[in-house]
Amino acid sequence: MSTSTHVLIPGAWMGAWIWRDTVTRLTGRGIAAMTLTLSGLSPAVGQPPSADASTVGLLQHVHDVIDHLDALDLHDVVLVGHSYSGLIAGMVADRLGRRVRHTVYIAAFLPRQGRCLLDDWGHDPQQRRAEMDQVRADGMRWAPPPAAALELEQDLSADDRRMLNAGFVDHPGRTVLEAATLDRPVTSTAATYVATAPAGQDPPANVPAEVRGDLPERWRLRTLTSGHWPMLSAPDAVADLIVHAHAAGTSR
Incomplete structure (x- = not known):
């Protein structure tokens, strides 16, 4: 059984x-696990944001996680990032070196030196520019998906959709417009990438370039049959993947 502390970062x-x-689920199996809320995002459904979303930048979210680990004096950590928070998990792992044993990216963006999340958003440059312009027009806030978009996630239950719609808040826009900064490429740190794909889609369409073809050293690729929110639609499978993600890996 892993003795690492698993820190799950929201997207x-x-x-x-x-x-x-x-x-x-993880703690029920005897796994040390915890989560946190990043600056500018609601700590719980129905509560006010923890900071003005328009003022929060990418490095603030990186330091949110580092400060959390420092406060608890954690030194053997598995970071789990989902979607947006893949950037945060990767940048924290880059900064903390051997304190991070392994990183798990679930349907996640990967940090790329000098590129922001929206540089890799959507299907073409026009769509990316439009999304960037919309964030600026909305006062440096990134609006959540509308309810109609969640209806396209066929593996979500009606209760799942209601929970997401109730819990979503505007995301700090600066965090998706500011470029990632890394001392080393993200592929230099041990990791597991979990690609999600609807049933019948093989291979998944959302695998980043870094894990297509030959995998980087100490990286593994796993596929999960799920939509974009597998912690809701496939919770036991997600817990299994997190528990076993670094079992065959080595610390840095």
Whole structure:
């Protein structure tokens, strides 16, 4: 059994609430696990944001996680990032070196030196520019998906959709416009990438370039049959992947 502490970082528009069932599943198996809410995002459904979302930048979210680990004096950590928070997990792992044993990216963006999240958003440059312009027009806030978009996630239950719609808040826009900064490429740190794909889609369409073809050393690729929120639609499978993600890996 792993002796590492697993720290699950919420993605865009969400707080710690998105990971609470996963944390419960992990701790029920005797795995040390926790989550946190990043600055500018609601700590819980129905509560006000923890900071003005328009003022929070990418490095603030990186330091949110580092400060959390420092406060608890954690030195053997598995970081779990989902979607947006793949950037945060990767940048924290880069900065903390051997304190991070392994990083798990679930349907996640990967940090790339000099590139922001929206540089890799959407299907073409026009769509990316439009999304960037919209964030600026909305006062440096990134609006969550509308309810109609969640209807396209066929593996979500009606209760799942209601929870997401109720819990989503505007995401700090600066965090998706500011470029990632790394001392080393993200592929230099041990990791597992979990690609999600609807049933019948093989291979998944959302695998980043870094894990296509030959995998980087100490990286593994796993595929999960799920939509974009597998912690809701496939919670036991997500817990299994997190528990076993670094079992065959080595610390840095």
